[in-house]
Amino acid sequence: MTLPDHDPQDTSSNIEQLRRFRAGFYQCLTRWPDAGFELVDAVLSSPAPVGSIPALSLEPVFRRSHGSLYKALARGGIDAAKMRDLLVAHRPADWPLVFAVDASTWARCDAETSPERGFYYSASTHSAGKPIVAGWSYQWITQLDWAHNSWTAPTEVAPLFVFDAGYDAPALTDTLTGVDANLVVRIRDDRVFYTDPESTGDVTTGRPRRHGERRKCGEPATWPAPDEVSVSTDPRYGAVRASAWHGLHPRLGCRGHWAGYDVPPIVRGTIIRVDVEHLPKQSGGIKKTLWLWAAGSALDVETCWRGYLRRFDIEHTFRFIKNTLGWTAPAFCTPEQADRWTWMIAAAYTQLRLARPVVEDIRMPWERRRKPGRLTPARVRRGFRRLSPILNTPASPPKRSKAGPGRPKGTQKERRTRYPAIKKAA
Numbered sequence: 001m002t003l004p005d006h007d008p009q010d011t012s013s014n015i016e017q018l019r020r021f022r023a024g025f026y027q028c029l030t031r032w033p034d035a036g037f038e039l040v041d042a043v044l045s046s047p048a049p050v051g052s053i054p055a056l057s058l059e060p061v062f063r064r065s066h067g068s069l070y071k072a073l074a075r076g077g078i079d080a081a082k083m084r085d086l087l088v089a090h091r092p093a094d095w096p097l098v099f100a101v102d103a104s105t106w107a108r109c110d111a112e113t114s115p116e117r118g119f120y121y122s123a124s125t126h127s128a129g130k131p132i133v134a135g136w137s138y139q140w141i142t143q144l145d146w147a148h149n150s151w152t153a154p155t156e157v158a159p160l161f162v163f164d165a166g167y168d169a170p171a172l173t174d175t176l177t178g179v180d181a182n183l184v185v186r187i188r189d190d191r192v193f194y195t196d197p198e199s200t201g202d203v204t205t206g207r208p209r210r211h212g213e214r215r216k217c218g219e220p221a222t223w224p225a226p227d228e229v230s231v232s233t234d235p236r237y238g239a240v241r242a243s244a245w246h247g248l249h250p251r252l253g254c255r256g257h258w259a260g261y262d263v264p265p266i267v268r269g270t271i272i273r274v275d276v277e278h279l280p281k282q283s284g285g286i287k288k289t290l291w292l293w294a295a296g297s298a299l300d301v302e303t304c305w306r307g308y309l310r311r312f313d314i315e316h317t318f319r320f321i322k323n324t325l326g327w328t329a330p331a332f333c334t335p336e337q338a339d340r341w342t343w344m345i346a347a348a349y350t351q352l353r354l355a356r357p358v359v360e361d362i363r364m365p366w367e368r369r370r371k372p373g374r375l376t377p378a379r380v381r382r383g384f385r386r387l388s389p390i391l392n393t394p395a396s397p398p399k400r401s402k403a404g405p406g407r408p409k410g411t412q413k414e415r416r417t418r419y420p421a422i423k424k425a426a
Contacts, residue, residue, distance in 0.1 A: 011358050017090070018354040019391055024086045025347045026394040031077035034395040035068040036344065041393065043325055043348045045385040050326025061388060064398050073330065078343045087155045090350060095145045095153065098307040100162045100314040106328045106338060108135040116335045121166070136335055138342060142314050144307065148236070150316035150376055151353060154346045162311045169293035170250055170267040171257035182296025184304045189217045189291055193248040193271060210266065211251060217271070217291045226273075230301040237309075238277025244294075244301045245271045269295040274305045320377050321345050352380045359383040 022037075029036045042056040050056065053073070057066035105120045122133040142152035144162070161183040163172070169185035176183065195212035215222050226243035234240050248271050252264035274290035294304045321327040327345045332338045356375055362382040363369060370379065 014354070014357045015390065018351060018358075021086065021090050021347075021350065021354055022391060023394050024089075025083075028079045028082045028086060028343075029076065030079055032068070032072040032075060034398075035064055035072035036076045036078075036340075037393065037395045038062045038064065039069055039072055040344050040348050040351075041388065043344070044351060044381060045388060047382075047385075049324045050329055053326065053330050061385075061393075068398075073332070073337055073341060076340055078340050080339075080343065083343050083346070084155075087153075087346065087350060090354065091143050091153050091155050092145070092353075095143055096303075096307075098144045098162065098303070098310065099141055099155070100144055100152070100311040101139060101141050101167075102164060102311070102314050102318075103137050103139050104318045104322075105133055106136045106138065107133045108331075109133060111331070111333065114333055114335075136338055140314065140317070142317060144310040144313055146306070146310065149374070150313060150320070151356075152313050152317045153353060154317075154349060162307045164311065168257060169269065169295075170252060173269055173293075173295040174257070174265065174267050176295075180297065182294070182299055184308050185293045186308060187217070187271075187291050187293050189289065191250065191291070192216045193250055195248060196266075211249075215245070215248060215271070217273075223273075228301055230305075232302060234276075234306075234309075236280040240277070240305070241275045242301050242305050243273045243275075269293050270299060270301075272301060272304055317349070321349060324378060324381065325349065349377070352377050352384065355384055355387055356380050359387050362386075 025040070026033055026037050038061055039056060041061040042059040043050055045059055045061050046056060054066050054069065056062060057064070057069045062069070103120070105122060107122070107125065108114055108117060109125075111117065116136065117134050118137060119132045119134055120137045122131055125131070125133045140154060141161075142154050144152060161172075161181060163169075163183065163185040165186045165188060167185050169183075169187060172183055172185065193215045195215070197209040197212040213222075223245070227246045228244040230242040230244075232240050247268050249266050249268045252258055252267070254261055254264060258264040270293070272292040272294055274292065276290075290305070290308075292304060292308060294301075325345050325348055327342065330337075330341060332341065357373065359375065359380050360383040361370055361375060361379060363379065370376075
């Protein structure tokens with residue numbers, strides 16, 4: 001195998017880091033570890049997008065029968081806590097501490113007897129005229145990079161969380177009180193916030209006021225001069241102006257997250273308005289003002305809006321793990337089986353990211369040549385099967401069956417190859 005031109009020391013270090021991750025992932029597999037590990041290798045080495053899980057047993061790196069594949073998914077086990085620690089330990093150290101949080105639904109509309117199914121929002125699938133789908137929903141936490149590419153790093157620990165609209169920003173802020181973490185949440189332009197009431201110093205009867213002046217996002221006349229302004233330039237959006245108002249709070253009701261309260265608390269945050277010069281690849285659309293809620297002990301206005309704009313990289317990750325790695329391809333019956341497969345997909349995607357600096361670029365004749373640091377996840381996956389021989393595998397070789405009367409030696413897979421007429425019961 002020929003590796004791309006790199007500093008031999010850097011190449012050796014990158015390969016050793018990938019080997020350590022593979023060894024750590026193998027230790028996270030508690031039941032049927034050999035079959036589970038080789039199943040992930042088959043996902044990475046398959047030349048085509050994964051559409052059939054049983055077909056992965058035909059890959060050369062999967063040295064067992066398809067029966068072992070089924071058992072690894074149905075009866076296997078993964079230590080989730082060790083997997084989280086492993087993903088965090090191998091996160092990109094040179095990336096900013098900015099993390100996106102988003103939900104993706106594994107649709108199981110026809111599996112009416114599967115436990116723990118719920119109904120979740122879906123932009124593309126409708127049921128009874130409503131944008132909902134039945135299935136299992138997963139919250140993915142991925143680290144983001146400032147570079148304009150489609151790479152993310154799945155993990156679960158972060159000081160800055162970036163959420164899209166639909167999440168309850170005040171409830172998240174209240175839940176993370178006392179945690180050394182910052183969060184940024186996109187909010188609608190019809191939200192209303194209030195300042196703290198001014199103290200008059202006079203003794204009055206009745207309950208004190210809890211809300212001061214009204215601020216509505218969609219009404220510029222209600223907003224005074226901002227407390228903080230950040231002006232910068234972005235290659236995709238042109239001139240960007242971010243205006244921030246600190247110490248604002250919404251009027252909360254005793255419902256949802258606050259159902260157990262007699263009087264909801266005052267939850268303060270920073271409201272950020274982001275105005276851009278132009279949209280990337282604008283096609284006659286109207287430029288919309290972006291409104292963000294931010295909360296935390298060490299907020300930077302520019303980092304907040306830049307982190308939110310990079311949040312869309314997680315959509316590329318969802319599309320790749322679904323369409324190429326086959327995350328939602330299996331028709332599992334229980335959420336436990338889906339959880340195991342999800343951790344396997346996270347491990348496969350992480351191996352692709354770690355292999356990016358050293359994998360060979362295998363391009364189609366009509367594709368441009370790219371440097372190793374600019375390869376997409378799909379391009380890295382093409383070259384991974386050529387890299388796998390030097391990575392070795394911690395999985396044990398398959399056990400050979402005991403010889404008996406009229407029964408040839410060798411593994412079940414080898415026997416089927418040499419004696420195709422022999423049935424499985426033999």
